[in-house]
């Protein structure tokens with residue numbers, strides 16, 4: 001397991017790798033700060049807000065839906081991010097041509113970053129993970145490995161690994177979002193933009209009924225896995241990805257003895273809120289029974 005959750009107490013997981021090239025691009029064009037999008041539990045906005053605080057540049061977050069008070073939102077405000085709640089319709093308009101023009105007029109000195117730090121720029125920040133892992137595996141005495149396994153949201157990190165591998169090893173993506181998010185097309189677009197063939201990876205459904213949907217089987221898997229390994233996971237990405245891997249191994253998808261590099265993509269800042277939501281959903285019917 002590549003423990004990217006350990007690289008920094010606040011900017012953890014794949015976030016830093018996707019964000020760093022955007023920060024560099026912003027600096028190169030002389031922007032004062034960065035503006036980006038996400039939900040009320042967004043790991044990406046969280047990392048961006050921390051980066052702004054740490055490296056002293058202004059950040060603006062455009063949020064999905066109406067104003068909510070979540071631990072992530074409280075952190076964003078504490079780190080000095082300026083927030084705008086776009087509503088649900090307003091957030092859906094983010095793919096419309098001209099969306100960024102409006103925000104560019106309002107914040108001309110800020111550099112816009114796509115949702116989740118995506119696109120080719122974000123993917124290029126993840127390419128170096130391949131060399132990093134190969135170097136570390138060599139010190140562990142691993143002559144080779146059989147592939148990568150990681151959680152997929154936008155597909156940016158996976159695309160970066162595919163570019164870094166250049167078909168040397170397959171990259172398996174456990175997709176934590178539903179099919180209508182268009183992950184396959186997004187990966188294709190990034191690879192096309194990089195001018196490489198659309199191959200070298202496999203996408204497998206690991207959404208378990210929807211993005212950020214947490215069920216009891218998943219929570220039990222997460223507890224058992226954490227108890228057995230002492231590696232913290234969260235249920236939205238890493239827990240689902242590891243559970244999907246376990247299922248594939250049990251189904252004989254990989255030959256015994258296969259060596260996969262599982263990428264821990266972080267996201268632990270949202271762990272407590274995601275688990276609490278599930279706990280509350282489980283307790284709600286019970287509370288109803290007790291009242292009657």
Ligand SMILES: Cc1ncc(COP(=O)(O)O)c(C=O)c1O
Nearest residue numbers: 043153154155156157237265267
């Ligand atoms: C913890 C975590 N893991 C995995 C992902 C998925 O990464 P990507 O959007 O690059 O597919 C995300 C979302 O960005 C995330 O927050």
